[in-house]
Amino acid sequence: MADAPKMEFSRRGFLKGAGITAASTVIESANALARDAKDGLSGPQAVGPDAIPIKLRINGQEHAVTVEPRYTLAQTLRDNLEMTGTKVVCDRGSCSACTVWIDKTPALACMTLAVDAVGREITTIEGLSHGETMHPVQAAFVKHDAMQCGFCTPGMVMSCAALLERNPNPKLSDVKHAVSGNLCRCGTYPKVFAATLDAAQQRGQIADLVTLNTGTERYDGA
Amino acid sequence: MNKFSFVDCKTVDEALGQLNNGATVKAGGIDLLDLMKEGIVAPPKLVNIRNVDSLRGITVSKDGLHLGPLVTLSEIAAHPDIQRTYSGLSDAAGHAATPQVRNMATVGGNIMQRPRCWYFRSTDFDCRKKGTSDVCHALTGENQYHAVINNSTCAMVHPSSTAVPLLGMNATVELTSKRGKRTVAMSDFYVPPEKSLINETVVQPGELITGIFVPAPEPGTRSAYQKYGEKESFDWPIADAGIVLVMDGNRCRKAAVVMGVAAPTPIRSAAAEAVLTGKTIDEATARAAAKAAMQGATPLSQNGYKTQLFQTAIYRTVLLAAGQMQRDPSAIG
Ligand SMILES: Cc1cc2nc3c(=O)[nH]c(=O)nc-3n(C[C@H](O)[C@H](O)[C@H](O)COP(=O)(O)OP(=O)(O)OC[C@H]3O[C@@H](n4cnc5c(N)ncnc54)[C@H](O)[C@@H]3O)c2cc1C
């Protein structure tokens, strides 16, 4: 897709942006070396199977972490970075509890390898609030009591907040569609719908609180 | 999940150069990681093609529709030209899985996903397809979601939603290997279990899907897809139908009737197509076509209901394609 996120892996870009840009990792530098040598020599370098250092850009900040290629983004967030807001329930892609945004698009952290998230903008539930100030969707979830056990809630909030990013005036059917992959076994859906519609109304007034990571606009338009 | 090494490729040549010694292509990773987490496959190396820019992109021309294999299901569903001209395909992509899965899943990976059978997907069972036993547990055991047609060797189903309209629209798949390129029609893409229990598609080790092409429809073509399942969303299809009609007024000149999870591979029903061809499309012809599609079905002990569900799916989707019925509110996705 023309609008798909781009990973800039050129060595020059790497050197220029070292320490500043998102993309700087061992994988990347290995690839960059390979690429610079492309006119002559080898192809890209494999990493692993043992742990390798990578850098992930999460909620606007770069995090260095050492993981095996088989680590999922969900595991890495929770076990290595102690960002336990992202929940893991099924670990198989079928409940959406682990929803994060990758390049602002809702995606499943349990089905994404951490090494494959290098160079992308990752937004987790921790990145929605600003200190003690909740994101309007979070505030509306509290106001409407849109959770029971709360296990599905971070994923649910990520889906609803993404909806408001691409559609500030959603209809009920839009909200239903946005959370159609988020499984809530406590059955909080009616309150989730009410909270999200309410947040959409409130949001105009406090839009400036929602400063999200810059990245390519790319949403599930379906 | 097993330990593996990971190589991130930027070009088709880089990826082809890495595809050796059991290395496996990774696109969106949804099916592959699932199989790895379950211990069904344990590749020593993943070749990541997700950053190969030349494999992205949707191009619509007067000749037809070209999809890079990395195009996501969300991108297909949201594309206005596909919605307009290839609506059965956007319907299928937009009703597969969940929004999050559709954002990640690629069309190449979608048609290449491994079949569904809970015995196949569990390491607790040996079976005929796995080559570890002579038995097909589905034939005697729990088979409520299994195939109702061509099911005597192995009753698995292939759940690709996008394959259903792609087959009906006479799409072709471009395969590239170090030896060069070849083009395979969707009608030859899947290999049924009676031909091979090992190969599910014609794609050989070392080959990459590098494009999917759907020829431009003839004037008067209308298409639709509907999927039925147990839950309203995030569910696999139990019956899905893709219909392509070439209409002359209300008379059908040509028809493609494709069923998703009826057999081990997506299949067309020549019998249903014969019923529709040359006829005026109305409720009676749609019903007759639906009935013809299930003639000769051989349901197992628990899946006889699927023969009824397929008839409903085909009947309603024929009328939807012909513009005589709204999208069925009980269809899922
Ligand atoms: C809850 C849930 C519900 C679902 N419901 C549906 C549904 O209703 N309909 C449906 O169709 N699917 C459904 N799926 C399946 C999902 O759509 C597929 O798993 C996904 O499309 C696979 O695409 P991918 O890009 O993630 O493939 P990957 O997992 O990356 O790859 C799948 C396979 O294809 C191979 N491969 C990938 N790309 C290429 C290529 N270019 N060339 C050669 N080989 C390649 C890989 O080696 C691998 O073997 C569902 C999944 C979940 C989790």
Ligand code: SF4
């Ligand atoms: S249906 Fe096929 S995969 Fe499933 S148990 Fe039978 S032989 Fe094995």
Ligand code: FES
């Ligand atoms: S935990 Fe990721 S989808 Fe269920």
Ligand code: FES
């Ligand atoms: S609040 Fe318990 S699963 Fe949703």
